[in-house]
Amino acid sequence: MELKERLALESVRVIPSAQPPHREAPQVSPQRRMEWVELALQHEPALVADDRELRRAGPSYTHDTLAALREEFPDRPLVLLLGDDAANQFHTWHRWREIIELAHLVFVERPYEPPAPAPELVAHLRGRRAQSNADFSQQLAGLWTSANIPPLAISSTRVRRLLKAGRSVRGLVPESVIASFTQKDISLLTYDEDPATD
Known part of the structure; x- marks a missing residue:
C-alpha cells in the first residue's frame, strides 16, 4: 500500500503465480493461495486480487502476464513491482528485454539482500532511470527506479x-x-x- 501511494498508482494487482518457471512449484495449490490473497485484500479496494495466471495454461511468465495487461489497458502506464533480489536473476527471465517495453520497473530494496544485477541488465537499463515518480505517468513503459520501504521482519x-x-x-x-x-x-x-x- 505504501508503494501505491508513493508512486501515485491507481491500483495494485496481486497476481499469484500458477506455475513459477524459476523455482519448484509451491506445496500449496495456486487456487488455495488465490483464496488467501482474496481474503487478505478484501478490505483494500485499491489492491486487486488477479487470477489471470491461474486461468492461463503453461508456465507463469511475467512477460505473458504483462502482455495481457497491456491489451486490457492499452493507454495506461503499467508498473511492475519487484524485490530488488529479482534484479539478480532478471536477465534469465523469459523475454526479459521485452518486459521493460510493456511496463516500468520498480526494484524494491530488501534489507540484507543487496542487489547484484547482471551486467547485461545494467546495460539494457542504462539511460532509462526515472528522474522522479511523476515520470511514470508521462509514458506507458520503459523506465525503472528503485524504492525502499521501512523493513518489516516478515518473510x-x-x-x-x-x-x-x-x-x-x-x-x-x-x-x-x-x-x-x-x-x-x-x-x-x-x-x-x-x-x-x-
Missing part, C-alpha cells in the same frame, strides 16, 4: 517456521487468512521447514 520462511513450531503468526499474516487455515494448509506450508527458534 514467508519466518511465517512457515513459526507455524511449524505451533507459534502465533498474528501481526505477520492477515487475521482473515489465519482464520481460514486448515491442518492441511499448515502441513503443506511447513513441509520441510525447521521450527522457529526465535
